Amino acid sequence: MKALAATVVKMAAALTTVVAAIAAMALVLIAGAAPALAHDQLKGSDPAKDATVESLDSITLTFSAGVRFPAMVLHDAAGATIALTEPEVRGKDLVAGPVSPPPPGKYVIGWRVVSSDGHPIEGEIPFTLAGSATGPATDTADSPQAGSTPAATEPAAPKVNPQPVSATEEDSGGGFLWAGAALIVLLGLGLFLVRGRRTGG
Numbered sequence: 001m002k003a004l005a006a007t008v009v010k011m012a013a014a015l016t017t018v019v020a021a022i023a024a025m026a027l028v029l030i031a032g033a034a035p036a037l038a039h040d041q042l043k044g045s046d047p048a049k050d051a052t053v054e055s056l057d058s059i060t061l062t063f064s065a066g067v068r069f070p071a072m073v074l075h076d077a078a079g080a081t082i083a084l085t086e087p088e089v090r091g092k093d094l095v096a097g098p099v100s101p102p103p104p105g106k107y108v109i110g111w112r113v114v115s116s117d118g119h120p121i122e123g124e125i126p127f128t129l130a131g132s133a134t135g136p137a138t139d140t141a142d143s144p145q146a147g148s149t150p151a152a153t154e155p156a157a158p159k160v161n162p163q164p165v166s167a168t169e170e171d172s173g174g175g176f177l178w179a180g181a182a183l184i185v186l187l188g189l190g191l192f193l194v195r196g197r198r199t200g201g
Contacts (some may be wrong), residue, residue, distance in 0.1 A: 040065045040115040043092075047109075047127040054131045058097035059084070059109055061125075065092060067113035072096045077106040104129050 046060040047053045059072065070089055074082040087096040094113065107129060112122035 039119050040067060042123055045125050049125050052128040052130050056098055056129055061094040061111055063092050065116045069114045070094050071112045073110045075108050104131055
């Protein structure tokens, strides 16, 4: 009986040791996994993943905690980079926006930040911009309508400016009349004298 009791005690001690070792290993594994579970996560975004939007004034990424050292890029379907403003951390949000409105098409937001536990995290958010491109507006009120012809305008009659008549031109007519009358008188007088001589002879 004593031998059996001693054997049971030894087996219990060995089992206790094994259980303690397993518990210690479990604690080590849990402690090692804790930092990984503490990584911040992207909770949402505007535009959302695979969403279709009508306009793109700004981009907002919301994380589970505050992040550091943010970086954000925007690419179109051809891989060209669209210029963005400097990304700004506002609490749990990361905000940036296009420098100028991009044309309609498919885009991908690429982001990378440092989590609050010091580990970098990154990701991509595809979306579609469906807004239509707008062209310069035309003023239809001032432009002639199609098919209409401008009304014909009559040419203005030329203005006739009255020419001033000089005093010499006004007197020239009267001078000719007086000269003609004097010539007639002289001719009559000459005929009278000639006839008088003939009758006297």
